Every structure is written in structure tokens, then in C-alpha cells.
């Protein structure tokens with residue numbers, strides 16, 4: 001039973017680094033020695049907004065090296081360098097078999113989130129289908145994007161059925177929104193309009209493929225202007241606020257699509273006006289797709305050089321400084337996008 005340093009929720013708005021006993025892996029599990037982890041907007045929701053109990057280990061994005069596996073794990077072994085899906089799925093329930101792994105009925109949302117990666121080591125259940133070996137020539141700082149934000153950002157575009165040449169608006173250029181911008185570029189959007197005002201995020205949006213970046217104030221009118229009054233084919237909500245969801249509905253063309261990946265923390269309902277585009281439009285929501293195949297697909301894209309997300313890492317910190325790193329990330333100081341946290 002390894003004893004590890006782990007980041008846990010200390011109370012609302014607070015995390016702590018504690019010593020924690022990790023149980024040995026049970027059947028199907030892998031115990032992974034963390035090489036790299038990071039802080040996600042969802043971690044802030046766990047700490048600040050959701051009724052996650054104090055003491056809950058934090059973190060769901062990581063790359064590491066397998067230390068041991070429980071019985072029944074066949075595809076991975078001690079010494080493999082792996083990235084783990086941030087959403088755990090079983091692979092054999094009817095929802096997994098239908099391909100909607102993030103809605104697995106064995107590991108049910110929200111408990112299918114891989115808690116506990118912000119630690120020296122962590123456990124992954126159903127390891128045979130929630131891990132992927134990282135190619136030798138890929139860095140931890142690349143591979144870790146497959147765990148969550150790249151998968152989520154790409155899902156926003158994929159499930160929005162973007163066709164090459166179409167126009168897309170992406171609301172907010174935080175880490176997930178930026179991944180959606182990279183995805184829109186990769187899938188051949190004709191024009192990418194990002195909505196953002198933080199200078200470093202504006203610059204990164206342009207670097208990853210945004211043709212225009214408009215400020216949130218007056219963005220609906222500006223997007224209508226930029227599209228000759230038509231609106232966009234696809235609007236992506238990547239912030240999780242009522243105002244941006246409303247704006248998405250307002251900027252799509254007739255027959256267009258709203259694709260939502262924001263986490264609406266503290267917002268229990270959204271409303272949709274029943275006039276204008278309502279008569280025929282598509283609304284799709286997505287929760288980070290996981291599983292070995294998905295991880296491999298995303299790593300292939302990065303390995304090919306067609307998608308490069310490594311510049312999103314703006315800061316390097318040690319696990320010992322996790323509490324101050326949460327504050328930095330929460331307050332969006334110093335142009336922070338992603339913080340590379342090493343044990």
C-alpha cells in the first residue's frame with residue numbers, strides 16, 4: 001500500500017496537500033506513478049461550486065508510469081508510460097456499446113470522473129479500456145491533452161457536425177475553447193470566429209487558427225456583421241454561462257447548430273426562445289469522450305504535428321505548490337492557461 005502526497009479538497013474554495021494511503025490495485029485497476037498532472041476548470045468547480053465532500057482527492061488529467069496492475073488487466077503492464085481518460089467507462093454496458101462512453105452506466109456521471117491524479121500516484125479502474133500507451137517520441141506535455149480538454153474541445157466540433165468550409169463561432173477561449181478552435185481548424189472550418197477579451201487568450205486563439213477574435217461585449221452584433229447578417233453554421237459554448245449559451249442561440253444561422261461543452265456550475269436550467277431559429281436548429285451537448293481508442297486517436301493527431309497544443313502550458317509548478325497554483329489558475333493571473341504540475 002503506497003503512501004503518497006495528494007491534493008484534496010479542504011473545504012469550499014480550498015485545497016490541501018496531504019499524505020494519503022493508496023490501496024493496492026483491485027481487479028481491473030492500474031496504479032500509476034504520476035509524471036505530469038494539471039489543473040482544469042472542472043477542478044475549480046469541484047472545489048468552488050459542487051458539493052464535493054472535504055477530503056476528496058482532486059485532479060483528473062495526468063500522464064504517468066504504471067507501477068502495478070490488479071488481476072485481469074491484460075493490455076498494460078508495469079513500466080508502461082500511459083495517459084488516462086478523465087472519464088472512466090466500462091466498455092460493455094449498453095451506453096458504452098452504443099459509443100457514448102462518457103455516459104457509461106457502470107461508472108455513472110459525475111462519479112465517472114477520474115478523481116485523484118493531483119498526487120504522486122493514482123488508481124485507474126477498468127484500466128484495460130481507460131489508458132493508452134504514450135508513444136516514445138511524444139512528451140508528457142503533449143499526451144496529457146488527450147485526457148480531457150482536447151477530447152472535449154474536439155467533441156464540441158465533431159458532435160456539432162462541422163462541414164469543411166463552414167463558419168464557426170467559439171464562445172470563450174479558455175483551455176477547452178482553445179482546443180475547440182484547434183479542432184475547428186483541423187476539421188476544415190472556412191472561418192473561425194473566437195469570442196474572448198483576455199489578451200493572452202486572444203493571441204493563443206489566433207495562433208491555433210481563429211480568423212477573427214471578437215470581444216464578448218457586443219459579440220452577437222459583431223458576429224452577425226462578420227457573417228453578412230447570416231449567422232454562423234455552428235456556435236460552440238465553452239464557458240458554461242447563461243449569457244454565452246443565449247448568445248450561441250442568437251448567432252447561429254437558420255438551420256444551424258449550437259454545440260455546448262461548458263459546465264453550467266450553479267445553473268440548473270437554460271432557456272431557449274421559441275421564435276426565429278427555433279423552428280429548425282440543432283442543439284447538442286457533449287461530455288468528454290474517453291476510452292483507449294479515443295486517447296490513441298487524439299495522440300495520433302498530435303504526433304502527426306497537425307495539432308500542437310503544447311503552447312497552452314504557460315506555467316510549470318511542483319505538486320508541493322498545488323494550493324497556490326489553484327489560486328493562480330482561479331484568478332487567471334499571469335496569462336495562465338495550463339499549469340504543468342510535476343511531483
Ligand SMILES: [Zn+2]
Pocket residue numbers: 040041042043060061086148149
Ligand atoms: Zn479537465
Ligand SMILES: [Zn+2]
Pocket residue numbers: 089090091092093094095096097103104105106107
Ligand atoms: Zn459502460
